[in-house]
Amino acid sequence: MDCKSSLNADLVISNINVIDIKKGTVIGDQCVAIKGDRIIRIAPQGAYRFQAQTIVDGSNKYLIPGLWDMHVHIREYESIFFPLLITHGVTGIRDMFNPTVEDPGEWKSRVNSTNGYKPKLLQVASDIVDAPPIRWPGSIVIEHPDSAQVVVEKMKDKGADFIKIYDKLSEPVFRSIARECDRQKIPFAGHIPDHISLEDAIMAGQKSIEHLDDISLNLSPKSSSHRKRLKEASGKLSFNAYRAFKQQITVQSLSERDELLVEKLMGLMKKNSCWPGTAIFTIFDQLSNRPYPDMRNKDFGLNYYPDSLAVAYRESLQRPLPSAIQSNIRKLLLAKLKLLEDFERFDVPFLVGSDASPARAIVPGISLHRELEIMSRANISNATLLKSATLYPALFVGNERDYGTVSENKIADLVILSGNPLEDISNTQKIEAVILNGEHITREELQKMLKEVESKAGIK
Ligand SMILES: [Zn+2]
Structure with missing residues (x-):
């Protein structure tokens, strides 16, 4: 039995590069755990044993607010x-x-x-x-x-x-x-x-x-x-x-x-x-x-x-x-x-x-x-x-407590990107998933949502 502490979460994003918004740097190989609508833990990969319903592989991806x-x-x-x-x-x-x-x-x-x-x-x-x-x-x-x-x-x-x-x-x-x-x-x-x-x-x-x-x-x-x-x-x-x-x-x-x-x-x-x-x-x-x-x-x-x-x-x-x-x-x-x-x-x-x-x-x-x-x-x-x-x-808006950075205890409104936005700002467009109030919306779901909007428009 290993001595790592174990943590219960609803959603875990593993092996991801977290963008430190304040410093403008990348923190590699992080594990981000979300419970309910909040981020409960951000730790180096492997520091904890996570029990979670959904685990998303964040390898080679970037996490921003x-x-x-x-x-x-x-x-x-x-x-x-x-x-x-x-x-x-x-x-x-x-x-x-x-x-x-x-x-x-x-x-x-x-x-x-x-x-x-x-x-x-x-x-x-x-x-x-x-x-x-x-x-x-x-x-x-x-x-x-x-x-x-x-x-x-x-x-x-x-x-x-x-x-x-x-x-x-x-x-x-x-x-x-x-x-x-x-x-x-x-x-x-x-x-x-x-x-x-x-x-x-x-x-x-x-x-x-x-x-x-x-x-x-x-x-x-x-x-x-x-x-x-x-x-x-x-x-x-x-x-x-x-x-x-x-x-x-x-x-x-x-x-x-x-x-x-x-x-x-x-x-x-x-x-x-x-x-x-x-x-x-x-x-x-x-x-x-x-x-x-x-x-x-x-x-x-x-x-x-x-x-x-x-x-x-x-x-x-x-x-x-x-x-x-x-x-x-x-x-x-x-x-x-x-x-x-x-x-x-x-x-x-x-x-x-x-x-x-x-x-x-x-x-x-x-x-x-x-x-x-x-x-x-x-x-x-x-x-x-x-x-x-x-x-x-x-x-x-006076609410840094809940928003603005990828940090523990903040609301889990997040975007997973397939490119580093610090290298090229247009990488904010390479959206792999959106996390809204802790809910993981996959790329496929996002594309389906877009198709639905488009189908409501008059010109196809
Ligand atoms: Zn205006």
């Missing part, structure tokens, strides 16, 4: 989007505005409490709070600072995790929302309103900033005069003309980038826990505008969209953008990649988000991997990229 997409819009497409997320290893999401639900808190608890393969809905936004002309139907319009109190109260009552703010809010309204959120103890996050500087947004307590364009606009010493021009233009131009103008100004400010200012703003973000969210891929939602030639043949997943959505996007493939816009978008992309390098250099944690949405040709699950691929064009480490989809989101 389930990935999180911190910017998605599920809307009414749960039955399509949830399986797409799970099959692509995305086990946690933050929904950034769902106009199809009356009560975000109720929606969140329904999703999180019912059975089935679906990601955890970790945070849900309030309705978008904006001023005319609004971008999205279903937004709440606030034109007077006095209205902020009631709106914040109402959305907090409805269980929103944060107030989502948007482009057109006036400065007095923005400040009033910030004050109310502070008083009522609920964060606010989203876009930086056009007339507000990044520094003001950080100092007012904005918790996350979506789309890096809002940051890019602030890296020029002339940014306050740029904002003034935007303000003057906002009453005069049509909605689309204004957007093009704002893009033009953002591109201009890129050429005026000031390194000292960058350093100052990075320091402020870090110190005040203001988290950038990437959502880089959004600017390529027109499929004809795929950023890199080698990405043109990639699967963007339109085959999983119902006909009603996919037809319009398929058409957009045939309509390339005018070359002036293409060139601006290219410049904005490069600026975003440079910002990622700044985040790593100044140790500013950031959140990966793909802006997956039925309102765009950005198909959930697949889009997270496309976002990571685009991000990897920046000169930053794959270890940092992985953190932005695992550890950083867990820290952001």
